[in-house]
Amino acid sequence: MTDDLEPHDGSELSAHGEAGTSHGAVGLKRYEHALMGTYGVPQRLLTHGQGSYVWDADGNRYLDLLGGIAVNALGHADPEWAGAIATQAATLGHVSNFFATEPQIRLAERLLEITGAPTGSRVFLCNSGTEANEAAFKLSRRTGRTRILALVDAFHGRSTGALALTHKAAYREPFAPLAPGVEWIPANDIAALEEAMGDDVAALFVEPVQGEAGVIPLTHAYLSAARELTRRHGALLIADEVQTGIGRTGTWLAMQAHGIQPDVVTLAKGLGGGFPVGALVAYGPEVATMLGKGQHGTTFGGNPLAAAAALATLDAIDHRGLLAHVKAVGEHLKQTIGAIPGVADVRGDGLLLGIALEEQISAEVAAAALEAGFIINPPSPDTIRLAPSLTLTHEEADTFVSWLAGHLAGRAARTSDAAEGSDA
Numbered sequence: 001m002t003d004d005l006e007p008h009d010g011s012e013l014s015a016h017g018e019a020g021t022s023h024g025a026v027g028l029k030r031y032e033h034a035l036m037g038t039y040g041v042p043q044r045l046l047t048h049g050q051g052s053y054v055w056d057a058d059g060n061r062y063l064d065l066l067g068g069i070a071v072n073a074l075g076h077a078d079p080e081w082a083g084a085i086a087t088q089a090a091t092l093g094h095v096s097n098f099f100a101t102e103p104q105i106r107l108a109e110r111l112l113e114i115t116g117a118p119t120g121s122r123v124f125l126c127n128s129g130t131e132a133n134e135a136a137f138k139l140s141r142r143t144g145r146t147r148i149l150a151l152v153d154a155f156h157g158r159s160t161g162a163l164a165l166t167h168k169a170a171y172r173e174p175f176a177p178l179a180p181g182v183e184w185i186p187a188n189d190i191a192a193l194e195e196a197m198g199d200d201v202a203a204l205f206v207e208p209v210q211g212e213a214g215v216i217p218l219t220h221a222y223l224s225a226a227r228e229l230t231r232r233h234g235a236l237l238i239a240d241e242v243q244t245g246i247g248r249t250g251t252w253l254a255m256q257a258h259g260i261q262p263d264v265v266t267l268a269k270g271l272g273g274g275f276p277v278g279a280l281v282a283y284g285p286e287v288a289t290m291l292g293k294g295q296h297g298t299t300f301g302g303n304p305l306a307a308a309a310a311l312a313t314l315d316a317i318d319h320r321g322l323l324a325h326v327k328a329v330g331e332h333l334k335q336t337i338g339a340i341p342g343v344a345d346v347r348g349d350g351l352l353l354g355i356a357l358e359e360q361i362s363a364e365v366a367a368a369a370l371e372a373g374f375i376i377n378p379p380s381p382d383t384i385r386l387a388p389s390l391t392l393t394h395e396e397a398d399t400f401v402s403w404l405a406g407h408l409a410g411r412a413a414r415t416s417d418a419a420e421g422s423d424a
């Protein structure tokens, strides 16, 4: 081992590990030397998980309230999920798309069922959210129109088509020129949508709850207007449910709670329960046949191993009654956190919640939470996002609520002490 790999400041990396000797600190140094810096330096080196908890290399336990960013639907190391993957791996792990497999067919059938898609609907299987949206982007071009509407603060992924739909300039501009034709209009602004909509629009992309933007739900009125206006002008309504789908908000799709059927739904994050799987569902025979033979594809799409992982996830959500559970725990979290002084509002539904703080301190709170054994995420300066596994219990949720209340109260007391101190 070279000197370079010695941790310089292990104390910053682990609260409990001894500076300079912690396994985590050494591992994170090796990370820095081996992996590209696209994510910055990770916060901890994790070794294993069980249910709602993960452990780091120094033996510290964390309640995972981010769930791998809305991915670990069944928590960590779920035995049924792990067993289904192991069994499939020992049976048939991968075949090319020149051949079909039973898990792939069953997954597509299951997705058509849970999305309530009408007769003639079809599924395209892929490996990630960005790929699902890339497929939707290409599908929209097949309308023969090239104008696409997306929303301010939208996040649709990082491949160049999905990136062309993503709003944040800092993500897009270094890679210009991207695919042309995309315009952004403010979310929840029906007048702006009416003005932008026309017979030359191929598609409107929406996230029913804008996750990366800080958990900003689109209103029922807005989504209804979006459905009505896209239909009137022959444009596709494409719902990016990569984050909100697969039970995250308490229904299979967030759009189902609104009673609105889009033309296309994209899925990924929670679908594989931690195994990389993405999907696009095209509603109805017309949209379902817009991408024809040879017009799209991916080597791994519908791979039986991935399909088995997704099927195990969907079956568990069903058999364990997790949709109702998500609603109950989500409502409990919303009420208890909403009552904490220092919390302005709790947005979102089910287990996709944005805690709006009265001050711009979300990064500081997230750092303190990690030290205290809670994984949360600050998507914007005043918002904390929770997207835990769908199996999170009321008791587990309560441990975080108590910690947050104590932390914000302690912070308020210190601030007022400091103010009195300066008065004296």
Ligand SMILES: *Cc1c(COP(=O)(O)O)cnc(C)c1O
Pocket: 128, 129, 130, 131, 133, 155, 156, 157, 158, 207, 211, 212, 240, 241, 242, 243, 268, 269
């Ligand atoms: C995460 C996310 C994506 C991108 O998915 P990847 O699997 O990271 O490519 C796209 N859309 C939404 C709404 C997301 O939350």
